[in-house]
Amino acid sequence: MKALIRNKRAVTPVLSSLLLTIIAVAAMSLAATAAYVISDNLHQTMGERLIVEDVWFKAGGIGIYLRNIGKVDISISNSYVNFTAQPIAPFTLQMGKHGWLNITYSWNSGSLYHINIVTTRGTKVANYYVAP
Numbered sequence: 334m335k336a337l338i339r340n341k342r343a344v345t346p347v348l349s350s351l352l353l354t355i356i357a358v359a360a361m362s363l364a365a366t367a368a369y370v371i372s373d374n375l376h377q378t379m380g381e382r383l384i385v386e387d388v389w390f391k392a393g394g395i396g397i398y399l400r401n402i403g404k405v406d407i408s409i410s411n412s413y414v415n416f417t418a419q420p421i422a423p424f425t426l427q428m429g430k431h432g433w434l435n436i437t438y439s440w441n442s443g444s445l446y447h448i449n450i451v452t453t454r455g456t457k458v459a460n461y462y463v464a465p
Contacts, residue, residue, distance in 0.1 A: 380404035381456045386431070388448065390464040394437045397448065399458075401426035407456075413449040414438050440464045 382403030389396040395414065401407045409424040412434065419436045426432060440446065442464050449459035 381407055381452060381454050383407055383426070383450070383452065383456060383458050385448075385450070385458055385460065388462045390440050390462075393439075394435055395440065395446075395448065397434045397436065397450065398431065399426060399434055399450070400431040401428060404428065408453045409434060409450060410453040411451040412436050413447075413451070413459075415447050416449070 380403050382401070384400050384402055385397055386400050387398040389398075397412075399409075406428060407426045409421065409426075412419045412421050414436060419438055421434065421436060424432075424434050434450065436448075444464050446462050446464060447459065448462055449457060451457050
């Protein structure tokens with residue numbers, strides 16, 4: 334019996350195996366959490382779809398009729414006319430909804446305008462339009 338108690342050679346391999354197992358489980362837990370966060374954000378960004386249905390050049394500005402055809406709500410963060418940022422009121426579209434985004438801008442008849450709408454997640458919708 335005394336021989337078994339004095340023999341401590343197996344303690345070190347057991348402890349090292351246990352320690353490596355704990356480190357591996359902790360590392361995989363961190364990796365799984367990071368993958369979930371990254372894929373969730375990617376899923377929301379890929380689910381964001383916005384289309385411009387109509388553009389009206391009216392007195393004092395430009396009206397843009399937008400429709401959310403994606404799987405997440407959309408919030409417009411910036412609007413650009415001819416690559417220049419234009420101030421807009423806070424504008425959000427829920428899934429499947431549509432509405433007018435109004436931009437205050439002084440335009441000229443017959444001129445070509447590049448209009449770019451950017452969401453808070455970075456989705457861009459841009460095209461060229463000719464004022465009537």
